[in-house]
Amino acid sequence: MKPGAIQIVDIWFANYKGPDGGMEGLGFEDAESALAVLEAAAENFQATQ
Numbered sequence: 321m322k323p324g325a326i327q328i329v330d331i332w333f334a335n336y337k338g339p340d341g342g343m344e345g346l347g348f349e350d351a352e353s354a355l356a357v358l359e360a361a362a363e364n365f366q367a368t369q
Contacts (some may be wrong), residue, residue, distance in 0.1 A: 330345040337343060
């Protein structure tokens with residue numbers, strides 16, 4: 321990963337809904353954790369269709 325990329329992503333999420341957008345960076349985890357979140361989101365989406 322490019323130097324500073326994690327900080328850029330964290331700043332973007334913290335600010336993309338405005339200064340009081342309710343988003344808070346909680347850090348980053350590994351690819352396995354990311355896949356688990358994506359799979360849960362996909363299952364939730366399918367259940368609502």
